[in-house]
Amino acid sequence: MRPGDVASVPRLSLSRAELAQAIGVSPNSIDEMVREGLLPRARRWHTRKLWITAEVAAYISEWPVDGATGEVAAPDQGEDDWRASA
Incomplete structure (x- = not known):
């Protein structure tokens, strides 16, 4: 990697x-x-609160499309894989 290549x-x-x-x-x-x-x-x-970008993207993808009808459906809130494997 050359200097300046980040x-x-x-x-x-x-x-x-x-x-x-x-x-x-x-x-x-x-x-x-x-x-x-x-x-x-x-x-x-x-002490930090952080939002996982993949989770945020999943929620946003369920937001209604402008001009469309319907309710907002939140993604499944099941147990997290990383907690289950600990």
Whole structure:
């Protein structure tokens, strides 16, 4: 690797502020969207709250399409694989 070549590292999780910025809403709107089931609940690591990007993407993919009718269906909230294998 030459100097200046920086490998792109994918983000696996986002803070509340980062998530708000990523989807174009306020941090307070993130809290409301979680309560309404439009976004997944945050994960905890020590004192930090983090949202897993893949989980957020799964929820967003279930949002209604503009002009379409229907309810928002949250993805399955089953037991996490990583917890089951611990």
